Amino acid sequence: MTDQTRLSWTDVRDEIRARILNRTYAPGDRLPRDEDIAQEFGCARTTVHRAMQDLSQTGLVERKRRGGTHVLSDPVTRATFDIPITRREVEQRGSKYDYQLIRRSVELTPLTIMARFGITSAIKMLRVKALHLADNRPYIFEDRWIDLRSTPAIMEVDLTRQSANEWLVHNKPYSRLDVRFSAMSAEGESARFLEAPEGSALFVIERTTWIGTAPITTVQAIAAPGYQLAAQS
Amino acid sequence: MTDQTRLSWTDVRDEIRARILNRTYAPGDRLPRDEDIAQEFGCARTTVHRAMQDLSQTGLVERKRRGGTHVLSDPVTRATFDIPITRREVEQRGSKYDYQLIRRSVELTPLTIMARFGITSAIKMLRVKALHLADNRPYIFEDRWIDLRSTPAIMEVDLTRQSANEWLVHNKPYSRLDVRFSAMSAEGESARFLEAPEGSALFVIERTTWIGTAPITTVQAIAAPGYQLAAQS
DNA sequence: AAGTGGTCTAGACCACCTT
């Protein structure tokens, strides 16, 4: 009695992955051609391709056109993070969300901001400082710069009622993104607004977006003590 | 004269994405069926499917079997991070890598560690504290627990010569992974080994792996001040 | 120059979910 079930690409993926874990295919090894694997499994090459595509995205193998498929010899830990809108993040935890505009001004970009955008001359941008609260406690303090050339409409938005964060997400999609995580000590504004003791460790998310090559916004979001970011899966 | 070039799935993806950015398809909207889009573009449904697959992975749309494809109304920022082996990370920056074993012991797991693994009874695990150096300066201090049931071979490894980090990556693949980022203040051991002033902000990566449901290892890696983690793309 | 992965097509069937 033979197995009548049709092979799916996940089956192929799992078997190949198992062999890599087994060291049947050891780090650095070259795997058989897709076509040979297809023959071994008795499926179409497309199915093998789909499986390999997944393994490649996971960072387990590397594929090159003429070079074939190789097991990566220095595996990396690859994790995907979803960074939601702050309001949504707070509400999903079942907390009450509030938002306060702290300051709104038009300023010349300092060097640090120019560097983030990769531009070489200072220009005037809208700068917005704001505080997100969860259950009436400070949650995230953000210091944001918005390029008025790509996003002039932001000038008409009432930022006392709606966060720039939220307006941008709903009205200004980006094509390129840069995200960085780091840690900093609470000091001055960040300590005051987050009601954190001076010197306490804060988690910082820095996010910069462009549309094409045109800057949209860059934000430094500083989270209150205890903040933790977890990978999705 | 008509365009003779064959349409590729990236073209379809780019056009659909443009329409989403355009608000031709607004947040929350349902997109036409794959087949209709295929007809509009004059390509096979498979090609549209490939494009949609990409948009779905990027977090721009959501697809459900009978429900069709919808533009996400609360877009999330999705970023993928590669966390390489520490040695490789240091060497790729062109720095000299060194490693020191600080302590090696067999201990009962405290509650915090049991929680990370999701186990309910304390067991004895190998605990390894070590320091990674870049150009002779402290770079990352790690405190690691290794489950001897899943990874007994670690007892035979000379951890004064090779980091547990590296041995595990090359010899013990995992099937499940949990990663968390946070910030903490330098204190006690972390301050001493990283040569960081007490109270300075440190970036912390917490990584836990399992094979099936069996714990392999959990590590708290504390980076020296100034450490920054950037998204791949 | 040739081998390998990448993609496209056309058609079929399946699986899931919403109505």
Next chain:
DNA sequence: AGGTGGTCTAGACCACTTG
């Protein structure tokens, strides 16, 4: 119950890259 996305097949051609 029916519509939609998910997948599989078989064959073809293309594009990259390495020997």
